[in-house]
Amino acid sequence: MAAALNRIVESASGREFAGLARNLFGNVRLDFGAADEEKSRMVSAMLGACRLTRLQADRHIVFGEHATAGPDDPNAIKLLLQTEGVASLDQGGLHARVSANALVIYDPSRPYMLTNSTPVRQLLLQLPRHVLPHAAVDRLTMPFTAHAEHDGMCRILLSLMDSTMHEIDHLDTARRSSVGQTMIDLVRTMIGADLRQAKPVANPLDLLLQRIKDFIDGELARPDLSVSMIARRMGCSVRYIYRAFEVECLTPSDYIWDLRLQKAAARLRDASGYAGEISGIAFALGFSSSAHFSRAFRHRYGVSPSQWRKARIS
Template identity: 80%
Template sequence: MRFAADHRHVETARGREFAGLARTLFGNVRLDFGGADEEKSAMLSAMLGACRLTRLEADRHVVFGERAAAAPDDPDAIKLILQTEGSASITQGGLHAPVSINALVIYDPCRPYVLTNSTPVRQLLLQLPRQALPQAAVERLAAPFTAHAEHDGMCRILLSLMESTIYEIGHLDAARRSSVGQTMIDLVRTMIGEGPAGQVVNPLDLLLSRIKDFITRNIDRPDLTVAMIARRMGCSVRYIYRAFEAERLTPAGYIWDLRLQRAATKLREADGHSGEISGIAFALGFSSSAHFSRAFRARYAVSPSQWRKAALS
């Protein structure tokens, strides 16, 4: 089934519908719940441009990817699993790899595999187009590739991005979904050996892009602090500061400068009387009109009211 209105891009299934949607979205799979309770299963899935991100939870079960090549109607995608709860393992190419919490496992579903979920599980699954990866990287996926967040900064960023995106999926427009999907592709390419156009991607650059996007979308929130941003990005406060170092900025400095830019835009559209100017200041997180006036004058060399008058002249 699908959500209505602005959730049309999201697909969901529960219970007995779970296995059917899994075959539709993932292609060459067969699910065996054995004596487990299939009714406990739930899935939510959405397209992110060329990628698909899926959240699923289910009782213990086994997934068989039995065909060595995809059928004509199957999605031609590389898969990535993030385990958030439970215990699982994947066997492919003669190798056995655990699917552990806070680790990513990347594999080629066109090669036969068995994914054993030995306990009830919660997982995030990312599918990205095969052609989005270098051929050499795809060839290396004859066996599963594993990365751990505690050892790999790139993995930690991708893990956080997947979790935050699925949380916000109902509120993202098509352009934002596509942008997030491309960022995920870039991260995966870099993790398995090659960034976009053969370039090495700096994980801090990708993190900074995510931070700036998050700040832009939440600039009106009075609780927009570095600590809150770090929680949403899934990293430490120190890592947030490191992301801004290359631009010789602090996170707080970036936030306040963006708020002043937003205020300048709003003032051009305002009547300019003191009440409305104060309203703009408080709406953008300034503690007082005096605080706003001092910061605005330091940034633009004129007062907010003078700025408004100049815009009208």
């Protein structure tokens, strides 16, 4: 049981620290300057739709320089809890000091600079945008800050995040998801979302499904498009992606290939017939070879791509 749980806990130390940070947090650059990068440690785990990370490092600067997220960057809001050390976040013209037992919530798709001016210990929670009210996310043009000494919800969240990381190896998937949902509810309350008085909103899974479909539509040309890539970009677990597709009665992978074939059929209707055009359509839609495309197309439509094209021309 413990071995199975540990496989979904990621960790890194020393010179591997920066690489895992980029993998988990997207478009960031770390600068340790003259500090000791070998002192860096990080442990990270998925909690249902959330990701919780504990890290410690010598003084360093994190640069989140590009407002537009890349196709592989997790589309998540970040919540940073400082347990030791001093840091500051500069974003949107605001200089937010982050000290012991304080937190800052920010939108990492907007340019920012996080300066850790001393060795730090931090807890970082990533929440997919779709789990937070749109109005709350829209307010994050500048960081939102709170302190455990003055905010009871902040104190509760800090305690929950800290205890969760200590018990992470002993929590199964269902318990992790439950803890993650509790953290989402706490954050929604902290940033002023009164859920009891809010108007009904669409099912979060329906919103997620539409965002996934939009992402897939824009990335069909990538042969490496996969469920794990989509989960990273959406900032949630692979299991959550599959849950979103349950209403479609097909898997995410089946949806990707079916959409590729639909778009291929549409493009073949307008094909002019020059040599290599069919292969060009196949490669432009992420198929690894003409043979693969031809087999999949025949299975879907009962004829070869060239027969389909000729039938539309005649």
